[in-house]
Amino acid sequence: MVALSDKEVTKAQHVEEVILSHLQTHEEIVNSGEFAKANGLEHDLLLSVVQSLHGFNYVEAQDIKKEAWVLTEEGNSYATLGSPEVQVYKAIPLEGISREDLQKKLDVSVFKIGFAKAMGNKWLETKPLVSRKVSNVEDQVQQQLVHIRNGQDLAAADIDALKKRKLIIPLIWKGYSIRKGTSYAPKRTKAATDLTREVLQRGTWKDLVFKDYNYNALGQPTEGGHLHPLLKVRAQFREIFLEMGFEEMPTNNFIESSFWNFDALFQPQQHPARDSHDTFFLQVPEKAQFLPEDYLQRVKEIHEHGGYGSIGYGYNWKREDAEKNVLRTHTTAVSSRMLYKLAQDGFTPKRYFSIDRVFRNEAVDRTHLAEFHQIEGVVCDRGLTLGDLIGVLNEFFSRLGIRKLRFKPAYNPYTEPSMEIFSYHDTLKKWVEVGNSGMFRPEMLLPMGLPEDVSVIAWGLSLERPTMILYGIDNIRDLFGHKVDLKLIKSNPICRLGMR
Ligand code: FB9
Numbered sequence: 001m002v003a004l005s006d007k008e009v010t011k012a013q014h015v016e017e018v019i020l021s022h023l024q025t026h027e028e029i030v031n032s033g034e035f036a037k038a039n040g041l042e043h044d045l046l047l048s049v050v051q052s053l054h055g056f057n058y059v060e061a062q063d064i065k066k067e068a069w070v071l072t073e074e075g076n077s078y079a080t081l082g083s084p085e086v087q088v089y090k091a092i093p094l095e096g097i098s099r100e101d102l103q104k105k106l107d108v109s110v111f112k113i114g115f116a117k118a119m120g121n122k123w124l125e126t127k128p129l130v131s132r133k134v135s136n137v138e139d140q141v142q143q144q145l146v147h148i149r150n151g152q153d154l155a156a157a158d159i160d161a162l163k164k165r166k167l168i169i170p171l172i173w174k175g176y177s178i179r180k181g182t183s184y185a186p187k188r189t190k191a192a193t194d195l196t197r198e199v200l201q202r203g204t205w206k207d208l209v210f211k212d213y214n215y216n217a218l219g220q221p222t223e224g225g226h227l228h229p230l231l232k233v234r235a236q237f238r239e240i241f242l243e244m245g246f247e248e249m250p251t252n253n254f255i256e257s258s259f260w261n262f263d264a265l266f267q268p269q270q271h272p273a274r275d276s277h278d279t280f281f282l283q284v285p286e287k288a289q290f291l292p293e294d295y296l297q298r299v300k301e302i303h304e305h306g307g308y309g310s311i312g313y314g315y316n317w318k319r320e321d322a323e324k325n326v327l328r329t330h331t332t333a334v335s336s337r338m339l340y341k342l343a344q345d346g347f348t349p350k351r352y353f354s355i356d357r358v359f360r361n362e363a364v365d366r367t368h369l370a371e372f373h374q375i376e377g378v379v380c381d382r383g384l385t386l387g388d389l390i391g392v393l394n395e396f397f398s399r400l401g402i403r404k405l406r407f408k409p410a411y412n413p414y415t416e417p418s419m420e421i422f423s424y425h426d427t428l429k430k431w432v433e434v435g436n437s438g439m440f441r442p443e444m445l446l447p448m449g450l451p452e453d454v455s456v457i458a459w460g461l462s463l464e465r466p467t468m469i470l471y472g473i474d475n476i477r478d479l480f481g482h483k484v485d486l487k488l489i490k491s492n493p494i495c496r497l498g499m500r
Contacts, residue, residue, distance in 0.1 A: 008045075015041050015049045016188055019178065020058065024186045029178040031064065043175070050176050056191060056211070057181040066173040069148050069159060075167030079145035084114030086139040089123050089132065096129030141167075183209070226489045230373060230480060233467040234355050236497045237375055240399045241353040244392075246377060249334045251356035256333045257288030259322040263299050264336040265414035266443040268313045269321045273329065280359050280370075282325040291322065295340065298447035308446045327359035331374045332414065335458060336444070342380065343449035349381040355463060366475045373463035380456040386417060389437055389457035393421060396459075400466070400497050402434060415458065416441050425469075432469075435461030470495040 018039055022029060029035045032050065036043040053059045071079060081087060091097075091105045103111050118124050125131045144158050148168055162168045191211035192199070199205040227235075238248070262274055273279065296319070306312025328334075331354040338352055358374045379392060390407065397405055407419040415438020422431045437459030445456060464476055471492060473479045478488065 011042075011045060012049050012052075015046050016053065019046070019049065019053065020184075020186050020188065023059065023178070023180050023184065027179070029176075032175040032178060033173065035178075047174070047176065050178055053188070054181065056188070057183040058185065058188060059181045060179045061176040062178075064175050064177055066175070068151070068171045068173045069154075069162075069168045070171045071145055071149055071168055072166055075145050075162065076149070078142060078167060079149050082139050083117070083141035083145075084110040085117035085121060085123070086114075086137055086142065088114035088118045089137050092124070092130055092132050094132065096125075096131035099126070099130050102130050228489055229471050229492050229495070230463055230467050233470060233495070233497065234373065234463055237355055237463065238353075240396065240497070241377065243399075244351070244395065246351040246353040249331070249338050249352045249354040249378075251331055251334050251354045254327055254357060254359065255282060255285075255325055256328040257291065257322065258324045258326055259288060259291050259296065259299070260336050261326055261328050261330070261333040263303065263317075263322045264340065264444065264448075265332060266302065266441050267413040268303060268315065269318060270315065271413055274321075276361065278361055279329055280327040280361050282327070285325055287320075287323040288325055292340070295447065295449075296322070302443050302447050306443070308442050310441075310443045312443070327371075329360050330358050330460065331356055331376045332458070332460065335376060335378050336448075338378070339380065339440075339445065339450065339456060340448045347380075347451050347454055350379075352378040352380075364477075366477075367465070367468070369464075369476055369481060372476075372480075374460055375463055376458060376460045378456060378458040380450075380454060382451070382453045382455075384439070384455040384457050386419075386439060386457075389419075389439060389459070392457065393435075393437060393459055397421070397423060397434065405434075406431065407437075410436060410438070412436065412438050414441055414444050415439055421459065421461075428469075434465075435459055466497065470497065 018041065019029065019035075022035070022039075032046055033043055035041075036046045050059060050061045054061045078084065082090070087106060087110050088102070091102060097105075099115075102115075106114065115124075119126075121137070123132065123134050123137055125133050141162070144154055144162060145167060147154055148162070154162075159168070189209050192205075192208040193211045195205060195210075199208060241248070258274065262271070263269070267274065299322075300317045300319070301307055301312075302310065303313050303317040304315065306314075334354050334356075335352065338350075342348070342350060354376045355373060357371050359371045362368050362370060364370060377392070377396060379388070393407075394405060397403075402423040404424045406422040406424075408422060410418040410420040412418045418436065418438030420433055421435040421437055423434045424430070425432045437457070440456040440458060445454065446452070450456075464479060468474070468476060468479055471479070473488075477483045478485070
């Protein structure tokens, strides 16, 4: 509701008084348009005043609509200057004129339209010169346009013809017929909207007119913070892990050394994922400052010559590659740090989880961005088997409402055996890949100093995929990134994991 300037307020009050005093002596104002004209009032202002008086039942207002025709700019010029065909006709001297000379006498569009129309009306000869075929013509079009301009009616056929020539356009005229309302008064008394201490003390409330309560009025929109759907689903995953006795790993470092992101995970230095096509390498700070020397030597050894029954990769391992800083490509880099720390602190069985951003230099498409949130679960204990992994996966996914799981052998450099996890999605009517998993290789765990009989099972999935499915979002760019429409953040349905 735009605030009216003081001048407008006084004008509105004047219009109000004219209406209310008129109704004091008249049953009805039949047509607000004519009433405005008769009283020299602006009809638009009168309409908004009537709406407000209607709101307080001072008046009863009935809509009246009338369709009127108005001239377009072109129509207006013809009403003034004559129709183009008549302008052309009049420009032709009795002795005739060449087309070129005639064209020079008139405005381009008038000549183009007028000449065609005049020819159509068989008013002209064109050979040898352009000359008049009829002795005189009557400018019906101009007359019709003037009629319209003066608000007079025309035959429907003429209206149609002018409409086709885009010389007139319809204008819906809206007005009111106005009668006294249930709380009519010759003068408006400002309705009180508040029962203040003053009017109570002075007892003046008795003669006040109170504005009706508008019980449907929406309260002030409470602008508050809004959780991004991803964070809502993150919270639910976090809840599930905590309920399953897992503790959260610290993931507050997007920058990681290649050592913890790759080498500690027994991922060879020539592995394709380690080149800039897949990984974001940092220029500043390019190199990691600190790496645990003794452990690093054991990692070098396992990569180059193996050990603990493994033959290793048999290539010469370069320290400088391990020192290169990257944007972590998976939160498994955090798991490797935590497992090394667990070995340093003295092993005890542990359940860890992490949910945070990872970065991959991948082509962006409907389901992939250069960054996503990885969810990872890790269980370390003595004598864990693949069966334990399948068991914990069934438990974990059942809490997501995902019951039917299937496992497909897969390969990761840091787990053996590895399995892709699939679940049958009833609504999508297909098997959906819901994650990846495996048992961390001894070549990863033993150099850390973890006891021989300790095995570590782990699995990972993304946060974006379940969130897209839960919120029915088809393109990841609508969920995450600079193209997200804030409306999605401000108003999105409650989607609970596990609700099927
Ligand atoms: O999230 C994925 N799919 C998924 C998960 C849940 C879900 O829930 C629905 C509500 C019902 C639906 C879908 N995926 C993993 C599978 C695919 O989307 C895959 O195409 C894309 N993957 C990402 C990586 O893309 C390059 C998802 C991401 C992923 C993949 C693997 C891991 C983590 C994330 C891992 C791991 C891992 C393995 C072993 C040990 C430790 C970690």
